[in-house]
Amino acid sequence: MTEETFVCERCGRDGPRRQVKEVMYEEGKDRVKKNVCPECLDEIMNRSERVKGIAGQEKRAAVHIVGSGDGLRESFGTRD
Ligand SMILES: [Zn+2]
Numbered sequence: 001m002t003e004e005t006f007v008c009e010r011c012g013r014d015g016p017r018r019q020v021k022e023v024m025y026e027e028g029k030d031r032v033k034k035n036v037c038p039e040c041l042d043e044i045m046n047r048s049e050r051v052k053g054i055a056g057q058e059k060r061a062a063v064h065i066v067g068s069g070d071g072l073r074e075s076f077g078t079r080d
Pocket of ligand 1: 008011040
């Protein structure tokens with residue numbers, strides 16, 4: 001097994017690294033980037049008012065949550 005894995009920063013599950021999705025959002029003045037799994041990305045996009053597709057730093061798939069990141073902060077805030 002040489003396949004790289006990642007741990008979703010939202011639900012804590014791990015999965016193959018090629019499935020990692022990058023989510024960016026603003027928290028105050030900072031831009032926060034999280035690596036999440038495809039399931040969490042779907043949920044995040046459903047909960048967000050506006051989502052922009054952007055070029056990820058490492059991977060092709062990335063989204064930028066436009067506007068309030070409140071819902072995100074809650075869902076990420078339950079884990080450390
Ligand atoms: Zn997840």
